Amino acid sequence: MTDALRTEGSGPLGATVSWAAARRAGLVRSWKDGSLSIPARVFVVVYVFLLFCIPSQLVIRPLGAPGTPANLWGILALLWWLLATLGGRNPVRGFTPTRVSVGLLVGAVLASYVAGNAAGWYSPADIRQSTDELWTLVAVPADQLNATMISAADRGLLSVAGWAGVVLLASEGLRTSHELERVVGWVVGFGTFVAALGIVQYFTAYDIAALFTIPGLSANSDFGEVVSRSVLNRVSSTAVHPIEFGVLLAGVFLLALHRSLFAANRSWILRWLPTLVIGxxxxxxxSRSAILALALACAVVFVGWPARWRIRGLLLAPLAVVGMRLVAPGLVGTIRSLFGNLGDDPSVTGRTADYSAVLGLYTEHPLLGRGLFTFVPRYYRILDNQMLMTLVELGAIGLAATLVFLGTGVYLARAARRRLTSERERHLALVLSASLVGVVLSYLTFDAWGFPMVAGSTFLLVGLAGAAHRLSLEPPLGAVDARLPSPAAPVGGPS
Structure with a gap:
């Protein structure tokens, strides 16, 4: 390593090499010398497009569920990161918080995979969910069960590989604050597309499946239909389920708000349109999960805002509720009733009834679990709690690794906010931490990793938080950072 590769901002788990030093050493070069064909930011943006804009039910048929374009692109990201790191082209060196947390999670998944294959699987009769469907009364042949579980465990490995690739490439591949902001802008843009499609579905009940006929991809399940809840259309857009649609938008909403608050050289309508559409x-x-995720995320941001921003937020919140009543009559009342009748709601009592049945299965593999994605609903039951699902599938060690990984993302964003001096960059770090906290809360109300868009966006948010933290340790690259517009005070908003 040359002297130009000096270490800047050592953290508790390692050190990060300066991107400026790497550029001077010739490890990070531009398009002009022909050494790099695709910037990492472009790779991340393409992943977001594939994740948000192509329904997860469209897969490459021979690969099954892991064969979504987004997951395959994430695996390519992991291969790229590995080659760049092993080949000495990655300026980030040593153990970083992101690398350690990803390594712990991947290690836990691999250990559970080995444990599950070594011990085998079975389906206790008392754990299967009672339904009116006849297949739940039929005993499961052992060979069929094992074949399904092995396939599910393989799917877990492929999914984690894609998620790890996104985290590592995003956290170490975005070179400047400007690139981070551009990626966030694309996330908001694609999120706005998903939201707009959902609004069209809500008012027209339009089945969008016909819009997504893509050569080489086949649907592994039905998608695009609109379901109803309390006589209202309940939409999912490109997501697998309305819950996933709502939680995804809860994770993107504050990023859109950030872009609206700090956009420059745009009209008021263009600046605020994404926030209004997503909101x-x-x-x-x-979905209760979506509302809870948004509420907690907004609470985190509210606490972090200066007093004058909080006052304006409190004044605008009632207007937003009134506006929603005018746009979609009956929707606000229906959502209120979801929280007012929790004790009598079958979906809530069903969740709590799962605990005793599932914990009995957990005690058979308490430390390492039985393999990611092997708690297959068809042979066991629907489990609307990702933390409980992780405990069963990955064991206590896997759950601890998951919590460390998610907590690391929140910590890195908060730590970046403390280090940064630019108001815009500090606010972005704040909303990244808030979005992660909100999405992680939803893990207690549905099996989030079973829904590709929420799972992928969670790992993306951790990657962006890691990038913000790494950049907070860097000296600014002057000319590049100077291109960031100064904060623009929105009409009636923070200034």
Missing amino acids: TALPMSV
Whole structure:
């Protein structure tokens, strides 16, 4: 390593090499010398497009569920990161918080995979969910069960590989604050597309499946239909389920708000349109999980805002509720009733009834679990709690690794906010931490990793938080950072 590769900002788990030093050493070069064909930011943006804009039910048929374009692109990202790191082209060196947390999670998944294959699987009769469907009464042949579980465990490995690739490439491949902001802008843009499609579905009940006929991809399940809840359309857009649609938008909403607050050289309509579209579409999922995720995320941001921003936020919140009543009559009342009748709601009592049945299965593999994605609903039951699902599938060690990984993402964003001096960059770090906290809360209300868009966006947010933290340790690259517009005070908003 040359002297130009000096270490800057050592953290508790390692050190990060300066991107400026790497450029001077010739490890990071531009398009002009022909050494790099695709910037990492472009690779991340393409992943977001594939994740958000192509329904997860469209897969490459021979690969099954892991064969979504987004997951395959994430695996390519992991291969790229490995080659760049092993080949000495990655300026980030040593153990970083992101690398350690990803390594712990991947290690836990691999250990559970080995443990599950070594011990085998079975389906206790008392754990299967009672339904009116006849197949639940039929005993499961052992060979069929094992074949399904092996396939599910393989799917877990492929999914984690894609998620790890996104985290590592995003956290170490984005070179400047400007690139980070551009990626966030694309996330908001694609999120706005998903939201707009959901609004169209809400008012027209339009089945969007016909819009997504892509050569080489086949649907592994039905998608695009609109379901109802309390006589209202409940939409999913490109997501698998309305819950996923709502939680995804809850994770994107604050990023859109950040872009609206700090956009420059745009008209008021262009600046605020993404925030308005996403904020309007989110309640149309008619999902408690989405509302809770958004509420907690907004609470985190509210605490972090200066006093004058909080006052304006409190004044605008009632207007937003009134506006939603005018746009979608009956929707606000329906959502209120979801929280007012929790004790009598079958979906809530069903969740709590799962605990005793599932914990009995957990005690058979308490440390390492039985393999990611091997708690197959068809042979066991629907489990609307990702933390409980992780405990069963990955064991206590896997759950601890998952919590460390998610907590690391929140910590890195908060730590970046403390280090940064630019108001815009500090606010982005704040909303990244808030979005992660909100999405992670939803893990207690549905099996989030079973829904590719929420799972992928969670790992993306951790990667962006890692990038913000790494950049907070860097000296600014002057000319590049100077291109960032200064914060623009929105009409009636923070200034």
